Amino acid sequence: MADLRPLRFVTLVGSLRKGSYNAAIARALPDLAPEGVTVEHLGLIGAFPHYDADLQANGFPAEVVAMGEAIAAADGVIFVTPEYNYSVPGALKNALDWISRLPSTPFAGKPVAIQTASPGMIGGARCQYHLRQVLVFLDAHVLNKPEVMVGNVTGKVDVESGTITDEATRGFLAKQLEALAAFARRS
Numbered sequence: 154m155a156d157l158r159p160l161r162f163v164t165l166v167g168s169l170r171k172g173s174y175n176a177a178i179a180r181a182l183p184d185l186a187p188e189g190v191t192v193e194h195l196g197l198i199g200a201f202p203h204y205d206a207d208l209q210a211n212g213f214p215a216e217v218v219a220m221g222e223a224i225a226a227a228d229g230v231i232f233v234t235p236e237y238n239y240s241v242p243g244a245l246k247n248a249l250d251w252i253s254r255l256p257s258t259p260f261a262g263k264p265v266a267i268q269t270a271s272p273g274m275i276g277g278a279r280c281q282y283h284l285r286q287v288l289v290f291l292d293a294h295v296l297n298k299p300e301v302m303v304g305n306v307t308g309k310v311d312v313e314s315g316t317i318t319d320e321a322t323r324g325f326l327a328k329q330l331e332a333l334a335a336f337a338r339r340s
């Protein structure tokens with residue numbers, strides 16, 4: 154019989170700005186998730202201090218510990234992020250650097266999916282492969298396909314109303330959530 158245990162995914166958004174297209178996509182995911190899957194926002198990474206081993210020696214910041222625990226408790230993590238200068242935004246890389254030092258290694262074996270969105274044509278594709286490289290060291294289990302790279306996002310997402318106006322994009326997102334659910338249930 155098919156394993157249809159309920160799953161709880163969390164989103165990790167790489168943009169800090171209020172009018173973020175990526176954050177708007179992350180907010181739309183709960184409505185696109187298949188039956189039995191909930192999607193919640195993990196919280197903000199903007200409050201994390203810059204990674205500093207001396208700070209770590211005095212104890213992990215409370216927001217890092219809280220995010221690590223939330224990741225450990227989730228059935229999967231969905232990154233929704235812009236590409237900055239052909240790579241991972243600094244704030245997101247900083248958050249991953251902190252989380253990677255937690256003794257509990259919350260990403261180890263964790264099912265992960267990546268979504269990027271950009272006003273540019275290729276939707277942040279280059280960021281995806283840098284992020285995948287970082288996630289290898291964190292021992293995350295990253296879903297290979299389908300990839301989600303939302304190009305020309307300004308014409309596809311209405312941030313104010315929180316609506317993904319492009320039907321094809323809604324379809325791609327829903328398909329990836331379905332694939333992540335199947336991947337997580339096999340893990």
Ligand SMILES: Cc1cc2nc3c(=O)[nH]c(=O)nc-3n(C[C@H](O)[C@H](O)[C@H](O)COP(=O)(O)O)c2cc1C
Pocket residue numbers: 168169170172173174175176234235236237238239240270271272273276277
């Ligand atoms: C510092 C910086 C670097 C950027 N580099 C890229 C890039 O390499 N590729 C790209 O497609 N867009 C790039 N952009 C444009 C972003 O994709 C665009 O600002 C996008 O709306 C940011 O995502 P958000 O709306 O979720 O904040 C860059 C923007 C900034 C601020």
